[in-house]
Amino acid sequence: MNDAPTPSESPRGWRYAGVRSGVRSEGRDTALLVSDRPCAAAARVTTNLAKAPCVHRARAATPGDDLRAIVVVSGCANALAGAPGKAADDALAASVGAALGVDPRTVLTATTGIVGVPLPVSRVEAALPSAVAALASDPEAAAGAILTTDTRPKSASATVDVDGVAARLHVMGKGAGMIHPNMATMLAFVTTDLALTPAAADRVLGPAVSRSFNRISVDGDTSCNDMVMLLANGASGAPLLDVGDPRLEAVEVALTGLLIDIAKKIAADGEGASHLIAVTVTGAGSEAEAHAAARGVARSNLVKAAVFGSDPNWGRIAVAAGQHLAELGSAANPDRWRIAICGVPVFALGAPVPFSAPEVSAALKAPEVGIALDLGDGAAAATAWGCDLSYDYVRINAEYHT
């Protein structure tokens, strides 16, 4: 898995571009991802009731078998903007279809940025000729053009062997670390030259998303625009994989690894974040319990503030887990729990374990902080990722004005 694939490693039959159209106040803000042939496509989108038009488009078009392109515009979410927002999304797809010479219904859209304002689609239309001219096999410029308040691009790639044929996957993502409605949202786009049926694409994307993006939290808020798309064009020449094919497992494993990689990069680049927090729960009675406890700890403001302050405050960990397990109706018992911070046991079987607070406090200054909780009940486990809560988080979100 490489962060910056060289052009030769990029998926075959895919071309990418990232240009400036002026929707964002500065920098490249418009990305095109184009396949030279129809793709099987799957998507996972925000569960929020407030969905941007691009999310409705993705839901209607996937799973599908004839998708050709994705256009991503950064700087304007085009969400909660009424009928003008819906019209702008339609116009965007139509213009991109015309510029590429493909049916607009085969174009997926993704927008991110300020809420409540319709996309100034004419600016994107004016930039489309230069975007089409810039299309090339290197995804780097596109990965940079989808960002908002992110401090760095996030991409990863992998190769999967299918009966001796190498197929490539590339993923670009963004979050600003922040899963929030205003100047950022979580987006990820997987392009691959694997040959998948739409059902198979959908089948591998679901579990991969649930083990990656559904296990990160910056502030517990979801947005109108969150989405993850997977488009497979078959250009590798690998055999077509359908649901039930045992060879699909290797695809799911590779895809999950890529998405976890991007998810961790999103959490680590959270607004104001100085630490990636990895919470691993083991010994759970079910995966749902492990997941709830891990996410609950990762999203607790008190745990996040403690990590920011390098404070080995295990009580907050136990209490966050206890709250979220209780909400699930769990019968987990703290008298069986064990907690470790940065590998140091701090709580066992219902009572504190003596430890060197200065030593653990020093360990908490590392860029990645590990919190481990064993529930003493069963064999299920889950990991969730978050980031610390800093003065900069408050500054960014209080001082950013609509």
Next chain:
Amino acid sequence: MNDAPTPSESPRGWRYAGVRSGVRSEGRDTALLVSDRPCAAAARVTTNLAKAPCVHRARAATPGDDLRAIVVVSGCANALAGAPGKAADDALAASVGAALGVDPRTVLTATTGIVGVPLPVSRVEAALPSAVAALASDPEAAAGAILTTDTRPKSASATVDVDGVAARLHVMGKGAGMIHPNMATMLAFVTTDLALTPAAADRVLGPAVSRSFNRISVDGDTSCNDMVMLLANGASGAPLLDVGDPRLEAVEVALTGLLIDIAKKIAADGEGASHLIAVTVTGAGSEAEAHAAARGVARSNLVKAAVFGSDPNWGRIAVAAGQHLAELGSAANPDRWRIAICGVPVFALGAPVPFSAPEVSAALKAPEVGIALDLGDGAAAATAWGCDLSYDYVRINAEYHT
């Protein structure tokens, strides 16, 4: 309803004391609430799986008909402290029972403060003679002794007429505004000279708590020690009220008003808080939907940070509501929603409404900020309260060290 009742307005047959025993680093930290006769008692306690011994004691003793006293110790939560914590709670009840000359099983305990350390019960025992000597009808000293990081005491009182007999209710509460496990937790104690059966006490407490304390949030975290107790001693001479008695409704209304008053004071005194945020949801299809949307908006970090920054960011309100309604499986549709901030319409029927941002920003600087969301679906409504997210919240929770 008065914030500081004079002694003559306090419930009959009740005496209170607040003294220093040295569990907290400074100030009064030990409160006694004592009835001169057995009380009907009800309680609502934290749903967190991690429960302090005092919470288990309250669960075992309520509803009950022979309770005599409550002891509250501030500075040590006596939670997640293993067998020594359980022994300390038993010793506390036994010592208070002996000091008051009552059965220890009629003594309820409440502890709040640092987690993971057993209560230094000998310090409290040494202070008990002075606490007993200080018992008087004025609840003020006790209300001050239950605080941790709160900046001010929180109390309220009311009188209810039952067939021409005046009965009194008094409530003291604490929170540090913060519903969190380390240096604070939410506690409230209602003492009254009403005559209630234990079942009636339980019956009125439940709805009152669900409309008050269950609708405030400082940071979304619950603690090991949260509890609300209601003890009724009948000393007013009012007739005994049982479940099903129509006269109970006036009691429930008065109690709900008192608890909402304390809940709002807790939210307004949240750690680092500079604004109380009141979120009112109307037009909901069910009370559950109204409640979920109101709580979801009140606890959103992004909404809280926007209020701190006086930013009329209605997108964050819509998106927080959309997320929490979706989690409930609601079919609410943003195309029917209306949002107002400080009384100014900002969003209607799926699209933004033009408004003066400087004017709303100026209104957001008031100590109490109102957010209104109408879902356009039905007749159900709910209000939730929260506070803003400030630099001081991060400072208090990052710099407080275990």
